[in-house]
Structures are given as C-alpha cells and as structure tokens.
Amino acid sequence: TFFHESSLSHFYLFQDLQNSRITISNFKNNEVVQYPLILLKGTIEHDNCNESSKANVRHANDCAISESNTKPSKNSFKVLIELKPGENLVSIDFCCSSINMKLTYRRRKSCLNIVPMYIINDGHSGQFQSSDLEDNSPESACKRILTGSKLLQCLIAEKLYEEGFGRKTFQLENDECVIFRSNLNYKIARKMNQEELWGYLGREIMNSKIGSNAKKYLGFLSCTKYNGESKLIETYEDMIKVTEGHIALGGGGLALFGSACLHTWPEKVEDxxxxxxxxxxxxKQKFMDDSCYRGTYGTCFTTTLGSVLHELCHTFDLAHTQDGIMDRGFDNIHKFFIVTNSIASDNLDEESVATKSTCFRANLAVNSFVNNSGIIRNPNCVQNSNIRKKYEDDTYFARSCSVILSYHKFFNDYSNRNSGYILKFDTSTNFVKSTLGIRVIEIRKGTNEMVADSWIFTGKILKYSFHIPEDCLSDTDKLFIEDNAGNIVKEFYER
Known part of the structure; x- marks a missing residue:
C-alpha cells in the first residue's frame, strides 16, 4: 500500500513525551541513523492495565505501514524495527497511552563494506542441515544470514552508543547476502580442519571477481554435516568430533562459519x-547442539549468533579479552534484543562454559592503576562481576575494544586524512609516536593474543606520543596501536 504525504501527516500526531506513560530510553525524536535495523528500548507504566496486555507498535514510511505487538516485562519493553530509507514514523500504543516518534534512515556512504555470503561447495546441493519443517534452501540460508548480520550491525551500534561514541557500526554491501560457488569439493571440505578451510576459502574469495581489500567477508559453509546418530554426545569436544565441515574462525578479511545450527536462525526480523x-x-542424535550446554533451539541461536559476533570482531582487529564479548561474554546475546526472565538461555553454567574448546583464557599477572600523568592503564585480565552488573543484558565490549571499533576505518568516513601520517613504536625508547594522535595502545600476549594491558586516549586534546613502561613489555608481546584516523600498527616487541 502506498500513502500520500497527507496520510503520513495524519499518522504523525506528536504528543508531549513528558506527559506520556510510555518512555523510550535510547532514541530521541528526529534522530538520524545510518543502518536499517534498530532496537527501541523503553518503559511502560500500566497500573490499571491487564498484565497480559501487549503494546501495539506501528511503523510507517512513504511506502507502507506495518504493525506488530510486544509484551512488556516488569514495565520494560524492547522492539526491533526495520527502517526504510528516509523518514520513518513509529507509534507505540498501550492501553490508553501512546507515543509517536520520527526517525530517519540515511545510509552512510562508504567504500568499506561487509559482504555476507553463503558458500556452496562444488558438488553440494546448497541445502543446509535441518529438519523437514524448515526451508533449508540457499535462498533461505541467505535470508537467515542477512537477518543475523543486521542484528549484529544493530548490536554494535547500540553498544558503542552506550559507551559514548555514537551509533557507529559497519555497513553491509547493498544490504544483501550473496551466494558464492566454491571450487572446493564438499567431500574434501568436510575433511579439512578450521585453519585449512579458512585459508583455502579466503584465497578463493580474494581471487574471485568479488575479492577486494575494501571488503570483509562473513561466510557460512553449506556442506557442514553433523553425524550424531547412535553416538554418545556429552561434551562440546564430542560434538565437534562428529561434525564435518565445522568452522568458527575470524581474522583478516574473513569470518567463516559452519551451517549446522543455521536452521535455528530466523529468516526475517519478525521471527x-x-x-x-x-x-x-x-x-542430539540428529542436530548439532551448540548452545553452551543449554540444549534448546533458542539457545543454539543465541550462542551461534554471539559466536559470529566474536569472530567478526576479530576481522575488525579486536583481540581476546578476559571479559566481555571478546572472551565468552556472548552466550546471553538474546538479552540485548528481548526482555526476558524465563527462557533456558538465562541459565548459564559457568563451569560448562569454561569447558568449551573455543573458550580461550590466559593466566596473566598484571595490575591496574592510574599513574601520575592521569593516563588510564586498563588491564583486561580479570573477570569483574561489577562490570557485568553495569550491563543489564550481560553483553558488552571491554573498553579498549569499544575504542578500537569507534575509530576503525570500517566504522567511519575518514576521506583523505591518511596522507603523510606517521604512526610508529620506537623500540629503543619505548615511545609510541603519531602525527594524527593516538587513540588506543594494547599489549597482547600469547598465541591467542590476550590483551594484558591497554591505554586509551579519547579526549578532545590529542596525544601525539606516549611512553610505555618498561615493566609492561616482554619478548614475544605484540603491540597494537590505533590512531585518530583508524590507522593501525601491529608489531612484535623485541628488546
């Protein structure tokens, strides 16, 4: 249905927000966003309303009007809305109260994009493993991958907003998922380990007509096959042993995943x-249970979506941290998107989490302090329950990770700010020097690159040099530096 301007004007009757019993906490009227899928959060007072009442959400733009419902929990609500380019009008009604808001979606112009893709191996039908009740066609796979990509785009934007950096996030190329037909035979792919799959497919993609250094690729392998019949599956390791073509690995320009749990993902935002x-x-006899030992379809979705976020962020140069998303802080990612108190995914067994083979942790002895110059040294080495309490959804980035993302080239438009810059580390003096200003310094230890120390400089007055204390560095440490224009230096420290 198409509507004239007068129809939208009639719909958009803005009322005094302060007099409303409905409050939206994370967006203001007339805001502009640069990505399509947003999460509205708020509260509803409903003393005189039925506990089972639902809020009606109405979304209109120049082309159509759509409606959905959301049920508040303990006076709180969250609702996902997929915006269309241009002005979008949102109305939320509950009992006798209503609130109206105008939001504008204006896509950020960028030559740096993420390409979601479904990789169909040579000789494979392209149908991912699923029950007979699910559509497992390549077209359905692309719909699920694109919806998941938009969810992660939304989450990162909101998390950076919470940290005071604005709603910065990556851009999806053409807001679509592409099908990539690989020359790698599916039988051979199923016998390869994660590193072999990542290396082979990464080279193949880059040598193809869609390969570009200005893109990063989020790929899902069609031929993943779980073989759990007549086998005793008790641990994560047991599950991985009987799954062919399984991968969850990200870095450089590629984040690559198996498709054994893709059937638990939604095709569209409404689902x-x-x-x-x-x-x-x-x-478990028929399907992979990658749910961090919680055993439901919903928890498979939340854990695998969180895993994709973790690995995708490696392509944005994030390392492992001792807390947050870049540790194992992604298994409750559903709490970011929905208000819930009762589903199985709320009940994480910390001991079980620690047994997953993808859980990397290092025993690092570092201390936290603020030195005399006022520069914050921010080690990420300790799980801190107080940090977790700060985030009601249990989903957050360590501070240095948020800063890296907020200044990353894939999250900004820096134009020609990179010509003639200097960003380097002088090993003879332990000084970092930058002509554009330093934003983040990290010291990463071990083969898993665990962040042991970090210094962040987010003030308006730029820091052009910084001395790293001698006792913070040791041989084989990797130094990570990012400047004010998203330029990055990574190098190993040698005395």
Whole structure:
C-alpha cells in the first residue's frame, strides 16, 4: 500500500513525551541513523492495565505501514524495527497511552563494506542441515544470514552508543547476502580442519571477481554435516568430533562459519523474538547442539549468533579479552534484543562454559592503576562481576575494544586524512609516536593474543606520543596501536 504525504501527516500526531506513560530510553525524536535495523528500548507504566496486555507498535514510511505487538516485562519493553530509507514514523500504543516518534534512515556512504555470503561447495546441493519443517534452501540460508548480520550491525551500534561514541557500526554491501560457488569439493571440505578451510576459502574469495581489500567477508559453509546418530554426545569436544565441515574462525578479511545450527536462525526480523524464545529441545542424535550446554533451539541461536559476533570482531582487529564479548561474554546475546526472565538461555553454567574448546583464557599477572600523568592503564585480565552488573543484558565490549571499533576505518568516513601520517613504536625508547594522535595502545600476549594491558586516549586534546613502561613489555608481546584516523600498527616487541 502506498500513502500520500497527507496520510503520513495524519499518522504523525506528536504528543508531549513528558506527559506520556510510555518512555523510550535510547532514541530521541528526529534522530538520524545510518543502518536499517534498530532496537527501541523503553518503559511502560500500566497500573490499571491487564498484565497480559501487549503494546501495539506501528511503523510507517512513504511506502507502507506495518504493525506488530510486544509484551512488556516488569514495565520494560524492547522492539526491533526495520527502517526504510528516509523518514520513518513509529507509534507505540498501550492501553490508553501512546507515543509517536520520527526517525530517519540515511545510509552512510562508504567504500568499506561487509559482504555476507553463503558458500556452496562444488558438488553440494546448497541445502543446509535441518529438519523437514524448515526451508533449508540457499535462498533461505541467505535470508537467515542477512537477518543475523543486521542484528549484529544493530548490536554494535547500540553498544558503542552506550559507551559514548555514537551509533557507529559497519555497513553491509547493498544490504544483501550473496551466494558464492566454491571450487572446493564438499567431500574434501568436510575433511579439512578450521585453519585449512579458512585459508583455502579466503584465497578463493580474494581471487574471485568479488575479492577486494575494501571488503570483509562473513561466510557460512553449506556442506557442514553433523553425524550424531547412535553416538554418545556429552561434551562440546564430542560434538565437534562428529561434525564435518565445522568452522568458527575470524581474522583478516574473513569470518567463516559452519551451517549446522543455521536452521535455528530466523529468516526475517519478525521471527527474531520467537526464535530466541524457542525452548524446543535439540535432538542430539540428529542436530548439532551448540548452545553452551543449554540444549534448546533458542539457545543454539543465541550462542551461534554471539559466536559470529566474536569472530567478526576479530576481522575488525579486536583481540581476546578476559571479559566481555571478546572472551565468552556472548552466550546471553538474546538479552540485548528481548526482555526476558524465563527462557533456558538465562541459565548459564559457568563451569560448562569454561569447558568449551573455543573458550580461550590466559593466566596473566598484571595490575591496574592510574599513574601520575592521569593516563588510564586498563588491564583486561580479570573477570569483574561489577562490570557485568553495569550491563543489564550481560553483553558488552571491554573498553579498549569499544575504542578500537569507534575509530576503525570500517566504522567511519575518514576521506583523505591518511596522507603523510606517521604512526610508529620506537623500540629503543619505548615511545609510541603519531602525527594524527593516538587513540588506543594494547599489549597482547600469547598465541591467542590476550590483551594484558591497554591505554586509551579519547579526549578532545590529542596525544601525539606516549611512553610505555618498561615493566609492561616482554619478548614475544605484540603491540597494537590505533590512531585518530583508524590507522593501525601491529608489531612484535623485541628488546
């Protein structure tokens, strides 16, 4: 249905927000966003309303009007809205109260993009593993991958907003998922380990007509096959042993994943909440249960979506941290998107989490302090329950990770600010020098590159040089530096 301007004007009757019993906490009227899928959060007072009442959400633009419902929990609500380019009008009604808001979606112009893709191996049908009740066609796979990509785009933007950096996030190329037909035979792919798959497919993509250094690729492998029949599956390691073509690995320009749990993902935004709340038990004889030992379709969706976020962020140069998303702080990612108190995914067994083979942790002895110059030294080495309490959804980035993302080239438009710059580390003096200003310094230890120390400089007055204390560095440490224009230096320290 198409509407004239007068129809939208009639719809958009803005009322005094302060007199409303409905409050939106994370967006203001007339805001402009640069990505399509947003999460509205707020509260509703409903003393005289039925506990089972639902809020009606109405979204209109120049082309159509859509409606959905959301049920508040403990006076709180969250609702996902997919914006169309241009002005979007949102109305939320509950009992006798209503609130209206105008938001504008204006896509950020960038030559640096993320390309979601479904990789179909040579000789494979392209159908991912699923029950007979699910559409497992390549077209369905692309819909699920694109919806998941938009969810992560939204999450990162909101997390950086919470940290005071504005709603910065990556851009999806053409807001679509592409099908990539690989020359790698599916039988050979199923016998390869993660590193071999990542290396082969990364080279193949870059040598193809869509290969570009201005893009990063988020790929899912069609031929992943779980073989759990007549086998005793008790641990994560047991599950991985019987899964062919499984991968969850990200870095450089490629984040690559298996498709064994893709059937738990939604095809469209309207199905996201239902998929998160799906408490159907996974039949481990038939399907992979990558849920961090929680055993439901909903928890498979939340854990695998969180894993994709973690690995995708490696392509944005984030290392492992001792807390947050770049540790194991992504298994409750559903809490970011929905208000919930009762689904199985709320109940994480910390001991079980620690047994997952993808959980990297290093025993690092470092201390935290603020030195005499006032520069914050921010080691990421300790799980801090007080940090977790700060985030009601249990989903957050360590501070240095947020700063890296907020200044990253894939999150900004720096134009020609990079000509003639200097960014270097002088090993003879332990000084970092930058002509554009330093934003982040990290010291990363071990083969898993665990962040041991970090210094961040987010003030308006730029820092052009910084001395790293001698006792913070040791041989084989990797130094990471990012400047004010997203330029990055990574190098190993040698005395």
């Amino acid at each position: 996201v909440v239902r998929r998160f709340e799906d408490n159907t038990s996974v039949d």
